[in-house]
Amino acid sequence: MKLYYSAGACSLSPHIALEEAGLKYEAISAPTKTKQLPDGSDYRKVNPLGYVPYLVLDDGTGLREGPAIVQYIADQAPEKNLAPANGTxxxxxxxxxxxxxxxxxxxxxxxxxxxxxxxxxxxxxxxxxxxxxxxxxxxxxxxxxxxxxxxxxxxxxxxxxxxxxxxxxxxxxxxxxxxxxxxxxxxxxxxxxxxxxxxxx
Structure with missing residues (x-):
């Protein structure tokens, strides 16, 4: 998984969730002001909305919006109790x-x-x-x-x-x-x- 984040922005929330869950991921800086990725490319080519967080799954599927992303992360590590079970x-x-x-x-x-x-x-x-x-x-x-x-x-x-x-x-x-x-x-x-x-x- 890849998490696109901007330091101190709302993307810190899924960043914490990933650390709490103990999942393997790569964190990629996507500053909200410049929208420039570390390799010099435009972040908007990854997420056309240009804001963070944005999670790219191992199969290349993208997931946006913090509340959805953190629930997805929690559900990948149910034993950590980061979210109650679905349907409850x-x-x-x-x-x-x-x-x-x-x-x-x-x-x-x-x-x-x-x-x-x-x-x-x-x-x-x-x-x-x-x-x-x-x-x-x-x-x-x-x-x-x-x-x-x-x-x-x-x-x-x-x-x-x-x-x-x-x-x-x-x-x-x-x-x-x-x-x-x-x-x-x-x-x-x-x-x-x-x-x-x-x-x-």
Whole structure:
């Protein structure tokens, strides 16, 4: 498998999942700004949309969109419990988390990264984002991980996007459960390996 990633972007989530799953893969840098691969070719020839993550399977099939990619990875190593079994209520709860993180948190950061966005719009976006994270903080009360006792691909995704809080000057300190959870995720060896590979540590 080949994972196309951009350092620190949302592709860190499947990068962590691959490390957690212990699968064989090649990570290929596809910077979102330049879209230039290490061999000098245009990343858009691989993924016409030009964004990451993008996973190429051993048979050459491409898979895009982080929440789909991380579930595929989890299903290749079921013994790691990175996702509950397909067809179970717990699997739908995992998908609920992945959708929430993707639409309410990940996309909530987008206006903050946009230099053309007016300050007032950024403030509205930041306030809404902090409301969502306050809710997540409540959901983490008394839990080790988002789904309870098992670390799942949802934890990897939420960790990845909440990493953007600091550069965007969002203070997560008031959220004690979220902050403690982030420390637990950051301490995982697989997370450290993925972050080190992307030059983030």
């Amino acid at each position: 209520l717990a699997r739908y709860q995992l998908q609920s988390w992945l959708n929430f993180i993707g639409t309410e948190v990940h996309k909530g950061f987008s206006p903050l990264f946009n230099p053309a966005m007016p300050a007032e719009a950024k403030k509205l976006s930041a306030d809404r984002l902090l409301e969502r994270l306050k809710w997540v903080d409540g959901e983490l009360a008394g839990k080790t991980w988002l789904m309870g006792q098992d670390f799942t691909v949802a934890d990897a995704y939420l960790f990845t996007v909440t990493n953007w809080a600091k550069p965007m000057q969002l203070d997560l300190a008031p959220f004690a459960n979220l902050s403690a959870w982030r420390e637990r995720v950051a301490a995982r060896p697989a997370v450290q390996r993925a972050m080190k590979a992307e030059g983030l540590l």
